[in-house]
Amino acid sequence: MSKLTRRGFMKVTGAAAAVAVSGVAASIPVAAATKAGTMFGRRAELPKARGPRVVVVGGGWSGLTIAKYLKKEDSKFDVVLIERRATFMSCPISNLWLAGVVNLEFLERSYLDAARFGGYTFFNATVMDVDRTSRKVHTEQGYVDYDYLVLAPGIDYNYAAIGVKDPDEEYQLRTLYPGGFIPGSEHLSIKNKLDSFEGGVFLLTVPAGNYRCLPGPYERACMVASIFKKNKINGKVVLLDANPDITIKKDGFHAAFDQLYKGILEYHRDSAIESVDVAKREVKTKFDTFKFDDAAIYPRVRASKLLERLGLADMKNPQMEAHIDVLKYNVVGDKRVYVTGDSRPMPFSKSGNTANSEGRFVAKLIAARAHGKEIDWESPHTICYSAVSTDPLQSISVDAYYKYNPKDQSFGFDRAQLFEKWDPARGQANLEWARGLYRDMFT
Amino acid sequence: MKRRDFVRICTSALGLVAVTPALLAEDSRARRLYQRVKLVDGGGAPLKASALKPQAPQLFHYPYAGTPCFLVRLNGSIAGDVPLKTADDRRYVWTGGIGPGHSIVAFSAICPHQLSYSSKHQSFINYQATPSPVAHRADVITCCAHYSVFDPGQGGKVLDGPAPQPLTTILLEHDTGTDELYAIGTLGGELFEDFFNAYRTELIEEFGRGVSHQEATGTTMTLPVEKYAAQIFKC
Numbered sequence: 001m002s003k004l005t006r007r008g009f010m011k012v013t014g015a016a017a018a019v020a021v022s023g024v025a026a027s028i029p030v031a032a033a034t035k036a037g038t039m040f041g042r043r044a045e046l047p048k049a050r051g052p053r054v055v056v057v058g059g060g061w062s063g064l065t066i067a068k069y070l071k072k073e074d075s076k077f078d079v080v081l082i083e084r085r086a087t088f089m090s091c092p093i094s095n096l097w098l099a100g101v102v103n104l105e106f107l108e109r110s111y112l113d114a115a116r117f118g119g120y121t122f123f124n125a126t127v128m129d130v131d132r133t134s135r136k137v138h139t140e141q142g143y144v145d146y147d148y149l150v151l152a153p154g155i156d157y158n159y160a161a162i163g164v165k166d167p168d169e170e171y172q173l174r175t176l177y178p179g180g181f182i183p184g185s186e187h188l189s190i191k192n193k194l195d196s197f198e199g200g201v202f203l204l205t206v207p208a209g210n211y212r213c214l215p216g217p218y219e220r221a222c223m224v225a226s227i228f229k230k231n232k233i234n235g236k237v238v239l240l241d242a243n244p245d246i247t248i249k250k251d252g253f254h255a256a257f258d259q260l261y262k263g264i265l266e267y268h269r270d271s272a273i274e275s276v277d278v279a280k281r282e283v284k285t286k287f288d289t290f291k292f293d294d295a296a297i298y299p300r301v302r303a304s305k306l307l308e309r310l311g312l313a314d315m316k317n318p319q320m321e322a323h324i325d326v327l328k329y330n331v332v333g334d335k336r337v338y339v340t341g342d343s344r345p346m347p348f349s350k351s352g353n354t355a356n357s358e359g360r361f362v363a364k365l366i367a368a369r370a371h372g373k374e375i376d377w378e379s380p381h382t383i384c385y386s387a388v389s390t391d392p393l394q395s396i397s398v399d400a401y402y403k404y405n406p407k408d409q410s411f412g413f414d415r416a417q418l419f420e421k422w423d424p425a426r427g428q429a430n431l432e433w434a435r436g437l438y439r440d441m442f443t
Numbered sequence: 444m445k446r447r448d449f450v451r452i453c454t455s456a457l458g459l460v461a462v463t464p465a466l467l468a469e470d471s472r473a474r475r476l477y478q479r480v481k482l483v484d485g486g487g488a489p490l491k492a493s494a495l496k497p498q499a500p501q502l503f504h505y506p507y508a509g510t511p512c513f514l515v516r517l518n519g520s521i522a523g524d525v526p527l528k529t530a531d532d533r534r535y536v537w538t539g540g541i542g543p544g545h546s547i548v549a550f551s552a553i554c555p556h557q558l559s560y561s562s563k564h565q566s567f568i569n570y571q572a573t574p575s576p577v578a579h580r581a582d583v584i585t586c587c588a589h590y591s592v593f594d595p596g597q598g599g600k601v602l603d604g605p606a607p608q609p610l611t612t613i614l615l616e617h618d619t620g621t622d623e624l625y626a627i628g629t630l631g632g633e634l635f636e637d638f639f640n641a642y643r644t645e646l647i648e649e650f651g652r653g654v655s656h657q658e659a660t661g662t663t664m665t666l667p668v669e670k671y672a673a674q675i676f677k678c
Contacts (some may be wrong), residue, residue, distance in 0.1 A: 117640065149578030326582070353589075357605065381605055383589055399577075399590050425587070425676045432567050432588040432676075443641045 009174075016043030032337035044142035046123060051076035052370055055137050055144050057127050057306075058152035059083030059111055061092075061352045062341025064441040065359030066150050068118040072369035079120035080144055082137065083111060086124055088442075089183040091213065092352040093434045098191055099223040099390045102431070107183070114442045127153075129255045130310050132334060140221055148366050151312070151322075152341040152359075153304035155182065155212050155350070158319075161205070161274035161300035163284075172278045177203075177295040180220070190296050203283065205273060209319055210244040211301040212342055214348040218246055218253045219386040220296070222369055225261040226390045237265045240283065249386060251318060252396035252420030256388035273297070275330040281320075301350070303343035312337075312344060321345035327377040327404065329362050335369060338362060347411055348402060349382045357381040377404065379414065385430035391426075393427035396420050473535035476628035477506035479616070482514065483662045489623045490665050492516075494597035496580070498572035502552065502672070503665040504560055505613055505626040509646050509655025510635055511552040511561040512613045512626070514665060515598055517582065520545040525598040528609040529632030531557070537598025537609075537631075542617040542624065549613035549626065553634050556606040559643050560646040563649055566584045570595065578602060579659050579678045584610065587678035599631070608632045625678040626663065 054070050055078050056063045067081040088109040115122035125139035130151075131219055157179055159170040178186035194202075202224055206217040221239040228235040246253045246269075257265050271285040282291045303321040307313040313330055322339035324331055326346050331337040335423040338427040340362050342350040348358070358380040368375045379401040387395045400416035419426065482490040495501070495516040505512050514630055523539025540546045552561040552568055560568045568586040571578070575585050578592040583602065585592050591604030599610030612630040617623075639646070639656050646655035669675055 383605075419576070419678075425674075425678070427674055428565065428674065429587045429678065431569060432559055432565075436554075436559055436588045439641045440557050442635075 004162050026221045039398050040433060041159055042142040044123065044125065044139060044144050046080060046144065049078040049145070051078045052147040053078045053080065053145060054148040054150065054366060055079075055146040056081045056150045056152065057137065058154060058304075058341065059085065059114075060154050060341060060355065061086060061123075061437070062152035062154075062355035062359050063162075063440070064088070064114055065148065065356045066152065066340065066363050067120045068114070068441060069360050069363030071119045071362050072365060074370065075119070077367070077370075079118075080123050081111070081115065081120055082125055082127055082139060082144070083123070084126040084364050085111075085184065088114070090352075090434070090438070091181060091183045091187075091216075092437075093431070094180075094183060094187050095216065095220045095223045095391075096387050096393070097428075098187070098194055098220070099226055099387075101387070101390055101393055104137060108437060117443050127306060129335075130239045135336065146336070148336055148370070149306065149336070150338045150340060150366070151310075151343065151364065152339070152355075153343055155301045155303065155305045155342045156339070157182070158300040158302040162273040162297075164299070167352065169276070169278060173276060173297060173299075175321055176278060177276075177297045179298040180296045181216060181298060181301070184404060193294050193296070194224060197227075197233060197235060197294060201236050201238050201291065202228075203292035203295035203297070204237060205283075205295075205298050205332060206239065206241040206247070209300055210347055210350060211277075211298070214248040214351070214385060215253070215386040217241075217298055218249070218386060219279055219388070221265055221267075222253070222256055222261065222386075223390065224243060224417070225265040227406045228264050229261065230391060235264070235293075237261070237365075238292065239265065239267050240271040240273060240285065240290065241267065241269050243269065245269055247438045248384075249396050249398055249418060249420055252386070252388065252418075252422065255420070256396075260389055293370045296442075301342075303345075307339065314341060317345055319345075326409065328365060346402075349384065349400075351382060351384050352437060353383040353433070354355065354380045356440065379403065383433060384434055385426065387427060387430055388422050389427075392424045393430070394422040394424055395426040395430040397426060397430070447534040459631065470533040470535060473529060473632075474614075474628065474630050476614075476624075477635070478658055478660045480505060480626050480659045481598060481662045482624040482626065482665045483665055485664060485670070486665075487662070489621070491622045492547060492617050492624050493622050495542075495547065496544050497546070498570075500668045501665045502668045503626070503663045505659050505663055506629060508657045508659055509633060509650045509653060510638065511671075512549055512572055513546065513550045513552050513561075513584065513595075513668070514613075514615075514624075515595055516547045521548060521596050525600065527598050527600060527609050527631065529609075531632070533632070534621070535630055537612060538614075541615050547615065547617070547624070548595050549615050550584065550593075550595060551611035551629070551634070553611070553638050554588065554591060554606060555601075555608045555632065555634060556586065556589050556591050556604070558634060559586050559588040559666065560638070560642075561672050562645065563672060564650070565674040565676065566668065567676045569668065569675055569677055571677050575678060577604075585678055587676045590678065622641045626659075 090107040129138040313320045329338045361378045385397040402416040403414035485642035501514040523541030525537040574581045592602040614628040616625040
């Protein structure tokens with residue numbers, strides 16, 4: 001792993017000059033610099049801290065779990081969850097929602113409920129910078145002091161990795177054919193596309209690398225195909241996979257493609273996108289050109305750009321993930337700051353159950369450290385269901401842990417079990433899995 | 444909600460089976476007595492312990508009107524003296540089976556992981572008499588939402604999966620004179636408060652407003668699980 005330039009947040013006054021220190025041009029906190037002297041120097045209007053304050057940035061599956069379990073570990077913690085969205089929307093189960101299995105209320109949840117039942121403070125704000133020297137998180141509504149900081153900012157997309165380097169073109173792609181793995185408008189747009197699709201080719205893609213939700217694109221292909229089948233739409237799903245084969249639950253998905261969606265779903269392996277022509281509605285892979293009528297194009301995934309801006313990303317890592325202690329999650333050399341969830345560099349599945357189980361461990365670890373103790377690493381737990389049909393709802397699943405090899409500092413699967421024969425019981429369990437975790441985060 | 448710490452162990456004239464010396468060392472907060480409630484069948488007649496078929500799980504509600512529990516007669520005699528502990532490190536000793544051949548056990552049918560439970564619509568948590576693919580053995584209670592596996596012959600101990608503590612034991616009493624069964628309390632970590640918080644709307648739908656959190660009194664109806672829950676999920 002490369003050694004990073006670590007910056008405490010530089011003094012905002014004369015920010016432009018100070019930036020050169022890191023040598024990372026992209027990390028200029030532009031918004032921060034221009035806001036100097038306004039909200040930036042002011043403390044955010046929040047209830048006074050009543051104990052050691054832990055600020056959690058990011059209200060996804062990781063941040064929500066950590067906020068709740070910090071309070072469970074030690075009720076003296078004063079926990080503030082900072083999230084820029086006003087409403088939670090779940091990425092897990094969103095494919096089932098696209099196919100009409102559940103309604104939007106199943107996916108959307110209230111941060112106010114999460115904070116009320118979890119006993120912490122929800123702060124609906126956007127993080128702009130972090131000063132690790134004076135331990136302040138700066139938002140557009142002022143700063144928040146912290147004793148411990150957890151950054152769980154999730155993913156961003158890397159369009160350059162699929163040959164889209166022009167910002168105009170990237171904007172077109174983000175808007176017209178969204179990836180659909182960062183919940184919110186992307187998902188709503190894809191639902192509208194599907195609800196109004198009149199026929200032709202609907203293109204979906206699977207990126208290379210450790211992208212968010214490994215089985216997600218295959219499940220989505222099944223769900224879209226099930227919509228075409230059910231509504232007798234003269235459409236075809238074309239799924240372009242950058243990988244040499246289906247990345248997880250291979251037998252189950254291949255069987256579903258062949259047995260349930262023959263003639264409706266076309267799967268192409270080794271088909272990494274090298275360029276996209278938005279105007280012509282076509283994508284080029286190494287050997288082929290694919291035309292489409294509509295699409296949801298999932299580009300490569302990278303860690304949230306916030307980490308890069310804060311100087312906490314490992315820029316040699318192809319996904320620009322966090323430079324942290326891989327067993328203890330703290331930023332190398334700073335036990336006050338942690339990075340969790342889909343920005344982590346460890347090769348764990350970027351999925352809800354993984355983030356939830358990891359979050360419980362990180363909460364326990366921070367509580368231990370706040371009392372001067374240390375605890376051993378515990379593996380996250382990946383439980384991941386994928387629906388393959390909707391009438392009836394039927395799913396396949398995987399259940400796995402991870403083990404750490406200290407010799408080469410690598411991680412591998414441990415106690416992995418695959419359940420690749422779909423049935424209606426597993427379909428119902430798929431929904432109950434989600435309800436269980438929503439209960440954990442929101443009640 | 445009324446939560447009572449254990450008061451006296453010998454309240455009942457019938458006495459508890461197997462009061463072991465180890466009990467004295469346990470955390471008193473792990474054991475609570477509630478109303479003594481008789482288990483009756485669907486027709487209101489008292490359940491007879493000797494008539495229970497082995498490995499055929501039954502469902503009743505206790506210690507509240509809306510909190511489901513499993514009653515199972517296991518194969519053979521189920522010894523006690525199993526040391527267990529709750530998620531918050533309270534130690535207790537499980538006392539084993541009661542009734543004919545010490546074979547009858549009861550546990551709360553609420554998963555200690557994410558509170559999946561047996562409702563009239565569906566039950567993801569179930570006793571499995573036949574080998575479970577997830578557990579790789581038979582005679583287990585599995586929760587198929589997140590693959591937790593519990594051993595009913597060992598006080599609901601966690602065998603596998605994410606559950607942080609054993610199933611809550613329901614303390615039973617067997618009247619040897621009449622062969623009737625009573626539920627008298629709980630042993631281990633309770634989850635009822637979290638359960639009521641998590642399922643406000645579902646419990647109103649199933650039991651009506653203000654019912655589910657009433658303490659059970661008198662009798663509690665005990666039905667075969669498959670007669671109570673419309674869908675049963677095994678894994």
